Amino acid sequence: MKRKVLICIDWFLPAYKAGGPIQSIANLVNHTKTEFDYYIATSNSDLDSPLSLPEEALNVWSEKDGFKVVYLDPAHQNLKYYKQLFIKEAFDVVYFNSLFSQKFTLLPLMLFKNLNIRKVLAPRGMLGKGALEIKPLKKKIFLTLFKVLGLQKKVVWHVTAESEAFEVYKHFGKGCNVLLAPNLSAKTKQKIEPKEKKVNELNVFFLSRIAVKKNLGEAINYLAEIRSSYHVNFSIIGPKDEMEYWQDCEVKIKQLPKNISVKYLGAIPHQDISKKLIxxxxxxxxxxxxxFGHVIMESWQNSCPVIISDQTPWQGLEKDKLGFDIPLTKKNEFIAAIELFCAMNKDEYHIWSNASVNFSKKFTENPELIEQNKALFLNTLNN
Structure with missing residues (x-):
């Protein structure tokens, strides 16, 4: 008999603007739904707007493609309704897809706190130094409350890299129950057409929420210092999550030199991303x-090398011609990496492009990763 797994997540498909966390769960469910009975509890909204769902589809379980989902309106995102909705289902496992979510982590975790049910929590990078520096007071209060209630000992921590395990131990102690299981990705397309590439020209894209953490403003700063002999087309893809920050970025965009062209393409549903990256x-x-960085893997899947910071699990990229991972303090190295790709001809670029797509195929088709993710829900023991 398959184990029943409840997944609590702030946003889920057809929502797409919240990016990586939605894809993490969609990929996990699609890869393993023959092994588990999944029930997904989520809100009836996307990152900044309500979903277009009929009234009768809200606050009740609905059958989807091999799993069940309930879209909860704000009036039903409370402990009283959770008790009514969840307890009777007799779940074997509950999986929390965030650390700093009051409605979809803290409240349901309080409900299940003392029940004999396996509780798995994915911090989703929220314990990283850069992430904690954003709205630090609010997060410090949350972490303090979490520890006072002893919740860190009630869960199995799902980390996606050794660096994230270190973050959990740093904030909650060595006694935490931590399991490593890298995020699953959608399968890489079998056929990728070679890209055109002219010498001294480069098409660069930013794909993420427009927010301080994602650092679009710094990316624009790099482009401002690219040599005038290179022409860069810069496409910005993602929702305007923090409007004041976006306005600061707009000011920088207007000050860019003529050799840098910028287009804002807005938020794009995940199924349409590949068309934009051709x-x-x-x-x-x-x-x-x-x-983890789903957008990094998606870039490789679409045969695009990456220039990223060293604040991700993806390290030592240059030796495998997957791109560059650079400390944020080394602005000149970011600029040099961009100019290196600008100067490449088609044949030189294809070496990096092919390396990227081949790496993505090897990673996404690794059966060991699927087994690691299944292990999150299989062990009946809990702290």
Missing amino acids: NQHILLLPTQHEN
């Missing part, structure tokens, strides 16, 4: 922190 050459993402 003519792109590299991802530029000087993020302050990622525990």
